[in-house]
Structures are given as structure tokens and as C-alpha cells.
Amino acid sequence: MPLSAGLHTRLVLGLHCTLLAASAAAVVPVPATITPERIPGAKPRNVVLILVDDHRYDAMSFLGHPLAETPHIDSLARNGVHIKNALVTTSLCSPSRASILTGLYTFRHRVIDNNRAIPPGTVYFPQYLQQAGYATAFFGKWHMGGEGDQPQPGFDRWVSFRGQGEYLPPKPGYTLNVDGRRVPQKGYITDELTDYAVDFIRQQDPAKKPFFIYLSHKAVHANFTPAARHAGKFVDKPYRRPASEADTPENYHLKPRWLHDQRNSWHGVDFPYHSDLDVEQYYKRYCETLCAVDDSVGRIVAELKAKGIHDDTLILYMGDNGFMFGEHGLIDKRVAYEPSIRVPMIMQCPSLFPGGQAIEHVVANLDVAPTVMEAMGLVRPPHMDGQSFLPLAQGRPVPWRENFLYVYYWEKNFPQSPTVFALRGERYKYITYYGLWDADELYDLQADPGEQKNLLYDPAHRATGQAMEQKLYAMMDELGGMEIPLNPPLGGSQNKRLRSREGARGADFPAPLVVDEPTNSSAR
Numbered sequence: 001m002p003l004s005a006g007l008h009t010r011l012v013l014g015l016h017c018t019l020l021a022a023s024a025a026a027v028v029p030v031p032a033t034i035t036p037e038r039i040p041g042a043k044p045r046n047v048v049l050i051l052v053d054d055h056r057y058d059a060m061s062f063l064g065h066p067l068a069e070t071p072h073i074d075s076l077a078r079n080g081v082h083i084k085n086a087l088v089t090t091s092l093c094s095p096s097r098a099s100i101l102t103g104l105y106t107f108r109h110r111v112i113d114n115n116r117a118i119p120p121g122t123v124y125f126p127q128y129l130q131q132a133g134y135a136t137a138f139f140g141k142w143h144m145g146g147e148g149d150q151p152q153p154g155f156d157r158w159v160s161f162r163g164q165g166e167y168l169p170p171k172p173g174y175t176l177n178v179d180g181r182r183v184p185q186k187g188y189i190t191d192e193l194t195d196y197a198v199d200f201i202r203q204q205d206p207a208k209k210p211f212f213i214y215l216s217h218k219a220v221h222a223n224f225t226p227a228a229r230h231a232g233k234f235v236d237k238p239y240r241r242p243a244s245e246a247d248t249p250e251n252y253h254l255k256p257r258w259l260h261d262q263r264n265s266w267h268g269v270d271f272p273y274h275s276d277l278d279v280e281q282y283y284k285r286y287c288e289t290l291c292a293v294d295d296s297v298g299r300i301v302a303e304l305k306a307k308g309i310h311d312d313t314l315i316l317y318m319g320d321n322g323f324m325f326g327e328h329g330l331i332d333k334r335v336a337y338e339p340s341i342r343v344p345m346i347m348q349c350p351s352l353f354p355g356g357q358a359i360e361h362v363v364a365n366l367d368v369a370p371t372v373m374e375a376m377g378l379v380r381p382p383h384m385d386g387q388s389f390l391p392l393a394q395g396r397p398v399p400w401r402e403n404f405l406y407v408y409y410w411e412k413n414f415p416q417s418p419t420v421f422a423l424r425g426e427r428y429k430y431i432t433y434y435g436l437w438d439a440d441e442l443y444d445l446q447a448d449p450g451e452q453k454n455l456l457y458d459p460a461h462r463a464t465g466q467a468m469e470q471k472l473y474a475m476m477d478e479l480g481g482m483e484i485p486l487n488p489p490l491g492g493s494q495n496k497r498l499r500s501r502e503g504a505r506g507a508d509f510p511a512p513l514v515v516d517e518p519t520n521s522s523a524r
């Protein structure tokens, strides 16, 4: 008999691995020691992982985005593979970064929000790379485990900053942490991190020692600050707000009450960050800020070419989570709608797979660690929840997930977004709000990509909704997610509403939850 899922998680956290090793549980415990295993005959490639903060899946010019201009990212897609359905397990900075670095679901790595200490014993995949004798480097935003910027396990070279960092030095003497030393930040952070990464590439001798670079940009996180050379570039560009933004009865038909309530909150279009921010101009600044990231991609590619290692280096470009700019009346991320959980993902390595491809499979941030390890000639550690997606790019047959599990755990800091569990299949998405008296949701992503028609209360879709709910909990059980991680509150709570926008009133209950007559005739 498998141990209970709850027991798995506790034991995994406690690293009492031997107790679990003999069980038939689906969840393999995280090992306490690092033992990389080589793939026989594999030639290790260098890898540059470029992580961009809050870059949403569609903000790239090759996808026809109305604002973004990303010629270098477009070129990566032309010469590589565009992974169209790349999703994150939790749409929030620290949990997503932890999934990238561990290959684990949020309920297993337990970095459930942006404030908490990282559980002791957490193993980052670059530790395997280092152990295998490769050179490893980290440049940029770490942002796991609170505000610290000290070097973390797994990296020979380290350049980072506290918390979110700063686009420009906020005061004289503001410093980065460079290999444990305080070094002043000189200028615009996207360019400066790229300088450090380019210098590192120049110093490498990959024929002797393959390298892994994790370039983790601060951009394009709020408050969006473009490089001076891009400021104001898109101010007058035409832009149409998303159809689901307007506060109309049609847009909120069969939608949850929390969603309507969130409009008038820190993360809603009626009171964004408790300000009178213009969301359209905000989106334009975001795209201007992205321009320097695109320049950074161009510089990395040029440096790899100059060094003669371009074709033997895997570049993997991705976002850590999406971002809403008015969809469903929201800003920000956290929720399970497509602009929040989808991220851009492109990879290129001419000597490993042909370019110009698009992949439809659902790939996740969980899959990054196994993919990088395979590109570097190492076997995926069996405790990881993700799988390498290199075979998808190489046309090799490989079993792949049909459904993707999404989790978000309520934070008191931003109380307007509830705990969310979602199951995203190739066609349908089911979303449920655990612990909340409200409507759940079901969308046909093919017929309704904007997620505007909730099908859950349509009798024709009842069976689909029920089957997906069952599948969601079956996956949670199988993967070790049947406990909700709890943390005591830390920091403030952005819980205000604007009185002039019906501030004291909550939204109406969704119609399917309201009846006109008593429904129970047997109560006595």
C-alpha cells in the first residue's frame, strides 16, 4: 500500500528518504545527496537559460502582438522551437522559480509565496551540473527566501541583488552581490546583467568544461522602467483593451463573485495598486521595458557566435509567470486564466534539433531542470516531477502529459485572489476555488480562447466538468498535493477598496447558486 499523500510530503520535507524508498508511492522523495548520472555517449552542450520576469506568453512581435517589438526573440523562434503551450505550476515569482530550480511542484518544494525562507535541504538542479564538473553562473533576480542576495548552492559565479532589485541604482552606493562582495550597480540593470553574462561567456573554455548560465532578468517586473533609449517608444501606438475587461453583465455572466470583486482591489482595473494608474499606458511601458531584454538576447547570441559555440549552445528563453493587462477586469497574475499561467518559451540549439518548429504539447516550468540536464548529458533525477522536452523538439516519441495541474495558495498579503486549483487539458480547462463559496469554471479553450463563456453550468458540459474535477483531485493525490501548505501571515495586506467604485458592496452571487424556491422538502 502506498503511504498517504500527506505523509509523503512531510517525509520528503524531512528528508527521511529511506522510509519512503521501499513504498510503492508515485512520488519519489528528494534525495539528500547529489549524484549526477551521465547519459552514455551524450555530448554535453552549453546552456543559457534566460528567465524574464512576468513576461506574458503573447508579448512578442512574431506572434503579432500589437505593442511588443522583439526582433531578437523572434529570431530565436525562427531558428529554434516555439513551445506554444508553456505553463507554470504557480503563477508567482518565487514558487515558479523554485519549480524551475527543483523540477518539483509547489506543494513539494513548498516555496509557496514570495516571502518565505526556502525549506532546508532544497536541492537546485545546478548543483548536479556543478557536481558533474560543469561551470555554472547565476546573474540576476533570485527572489526566493525573502530579501537576501547571498550566493546560493550550485553556482560558481554569482551576481544578484536583494528581493526585486532596482532598474536603476536608487541611491549612490547601491550594490549588487558579486560572488559575496558588494559591488556598485552602475546603470540600467538589464544591460548590466547582460554585461556580466557576456563577460562570463568570454572567459569560458567549453571544450574543456561546458557551462550553464542562468540569466534571470529583473525585467519586466513592475514598476516597469524602460531603458532610456526605449522610453516613450510605444506611447502613441494603437492598442485595444481586451474584450473581457468591461464591467458588463455579459462579461460577468456565470463568473465567480471573487472575480467581480477583484476589479475594485489592488489587483483590479478599477483600483490598480490602489492608484489611478492608466492600464493601457502601463502595458506600453511594460513593452518598452521588454525592448532591453530583447537587446540582451541579441547580445548573448552575438557573443556565442563570436566565440564559435553558437550551434552547440542551447538557449532556453522563458517567463516565470504571465501577467494580466485588463483581462477579466484584472491586472497581475496568480489566477488560473491563460494570460496568467502561460509563459513565452523558445529554445534553440542548431546541433540538437532543427529550427522553425512549433510545439503544441503542454510543457511546464517543472520540465526545465530535466531538459537542461539532458542537454548537458545528464540523466533526469527520478524524484523530479517534470520531464525533458528535448525529445519533442527532436521528433522522438515520448509519453507526455495530457493534463496539467495548476495550484495557487491564498496569500493574506493579497487577499482578493483565492486558493485556486485548475486542470488544463488540451481543449478544456477546469478551475475550482478551494474553501470559497463561489462558482467554479469550465472553458473550451479552442472555441473560447478568451475564457469568457463558463460552461460548467451548461447541462451539455456537466459530465466534462465532473470528470475534470475527479481527474484534478486524482492528480493531486498521485503527485503528493493533497495538503494545503499554510504559513502564518507576514507583511501587510493590500485589502482596500475604492468607495466611489461601489467600494462597500460585494458582487452578486453567481446565478447558478441562487434559487427561487426551497429545494429541500424533507427538512423537519
Ligand SMILES: [Ca+2]
Pocket: 053, 054, 092, 093, 221, 320, 321
Ligand atoms: Ca514573476
